[in-house]
Amino acid sequence: MNHNILTTHVDTSSETGLRTEEMLLNVGPQHPSTHGVFRLVVKIDGETIKEAIPVMGYLHRGTEKLAENLTYTQIIPYTDRMDYVSAMTNNYVLCHAVETMMGLEIPERAQFLRLIAMELNRVASHLVWWGTFLLDIGAMGPFLYAFRDRETILDLFNELCGARMTFNYMRVGGVKWDAPPGWIDKAKEFVQYMKKELNNYHQLVTGNEIFISRLNGIGKFDTKTALDYSLSGVMLRSTGVKWDLRKDEPYCIYDRFEFDVPTATEGDCMARYHLRMAEIEQSLRILEQALEQFPSEGEVMGKVPRVIRPPAGETYVRIESPRGEIGCYIASQGKDKPWRLKFRRPSFTNLQILPKLLQGENLSNMVAILGSIDIVLGEVDC
């Protein structure tokens, strides 16, 4: 790295008469609070961060390049490995892009299964965030609760598609597997359980004095900044913008269900914490309705040509992932493989604001701010 950060400044004429020295602190790439392989080079003066420079690419696998030599069905498992905490939404965005180009009709039952899978995954993703975020700022216990409950969701997914994490569940035109007998009831049971459990979560953490003082007013930004930095999802909603693609540009069958889009105006870490907790609640609400209305029979795959060849042209679709707006751009030349495939990854885009938020902050707030952005490195590096 040839960057001016390597030159530090020594100040001997400080007001206190003490000799202070700027120093470089390397965080990561192998550091638990970065949630993967993310590196931050931080220039600090005492405990105050002067400048932070993110370095990434440690998990870059060239998904977009690889995809150019794969058929559309073959690309789906690669999307599982981008945002591996919420792979269902990744599956969906790719299928949705291809379906949009081809004008395919998705069977009712498949739509429900997709929506249920995506919402369960959103809950699972927020649970991972909740556990690890609190772990970052020093609370060990919540992590265990969160992962215990998330495991139930992963078990449900295991029954649904045979995998706990990398699902490869959706296909262009529908889903690969129908729900096994009794699965819907198990899911219903989980939703009821989770609704109660969520109260325990709040009792355990939300009112905690130390917790509050570590998050209130930390990592603050306003709407204008959020829009300028192309932030999306909770990052954007925490500044008061009521924007959720599930509501505002409905896809799948989200327009059939009642749910709120929680927003806050503070724009700090605390607001983001509350929003994600409220989103779990809303997801459970959607799940409750969807599981209730789940069609008793029907196809799970629509009528799809054997070889998937979207018409020549380009498309860009975006949906709401747990982390924000995930988009998929496909340039097709009418072949069975994409000419160019591009994912708009919310983690990557949201992370851009990190250097700005860290500037002038106390070093101990660094993990709280990074945690509140909720990134997944598989998605940042793609």
Add this chain to the structure above:
Amino acid sequence: MSDEKRKPTPEEKAAAAAEARAKAESLRKLREQEAQASQEPQEEVSALEVKPVSEMTPEEKAAAKKAAAAEAIAKAKAAKEAKEAAEVETPVAEQQSEAVALPAKPVSEMTPEEKAAAKKAAAAEAIAKAKAAKEQAEASPPPAKPVSEMTPEEKAAAKKAAAAEALAKAKAAKEVKEAAENGADTADSAPDADAKAKAAAAAKAKAAAAAAAKAKAAREAGGDESGDDDAKAKAAAAAKAKAAAAAAAKAKASQATGDEAPAEEAPKAPSKNQPYLDKYVSRISEAFGQEVIEASYINELAKEVPTLTIQNERWHQIAQFLKDDEQLSFEYLSDLHGVDYEDRLEVYYHFYSYKNRQSLAVKVKTSREDSKVASVMDLWHGANWNERETFDLLGIHFPGHKDLRRILLPDDWVGYPLRKDYVQYDEEV
């Protein structure tokens, strides 16, 4: 399912020769009818087809196709029977007619013959309803309703309309034998055994008339629908003409292309985003002149997003304008990336205006050898890393970017992987 996938049964083979002969006959008839149809319901045809076929749902396509298929077959049969009145042939031909009609029909939609009358009534009513709704819609500015906005009832109705008509025609051609089993409408239009040759043409007219009559009855029963009886009669006639046109297209085209044939005929309705596109184009050309917009179109494949191709040299000024102009105010950059088209590179931007709740896609072209696209990082800070990524993987330079260096790949990487001619650099080779 396309027709070519059908397994040819012995009956079909037997009938194939006759069908071929009949096709010529039916074509001639169709031309006559088209000539007729072109006089009366011409404007209805275009009005009914406001919906671009690209937006048709698979069911609608299937239904349209089925209607065409059934009609062609009915005619083929009638013509054949006129030539050889041998009784033995009839069941074979009937079987064939069913065999052809059925594959196109979704299993769930299979209707017993005796339900045809009721179905047709529903269909006619639906057509009338759709027509009335459309007439209302035409009074106000927004253009035709895309299928995605259609209610399930409307979709189902449209489907039924086509299906019911096809059924009625096939039935009429099937003559007296089946009349006893059939519903009311065949009973009053039961053709004579001697009139086989005329049956197809007659049935068509009768079906339309019956449909119109039923539409009237249905509406009177329904009560709450608006629209006059004439509208319904017209709608029925228009639907008939449409089916006839589809049948003609089908007869002309090979079976394999049956799917696309009607699609090419339907005139495209302007997109719901067309007014927005026009607005953007006019705002930009007012400020910068016509020549800065190299192309402007509605991208049907990307949920009808208005798309502009902007002249590379003026891009930064226009980007500023897109962000600052009161009427445009695209304050949000959703995505930015590059594409290598081998003869050129393109940068694709997807903007969103939270104020106007509108999307806009912009493309800027540049050469592969000296690729330069002005950076928009100073306008939308979110472009920062996206431009770096595009530079990293495609080698597009963004003059004006403050910190343009690789972001995902190591700094000493050689080459730009997403370029189509990229070969990985290897020191050993």
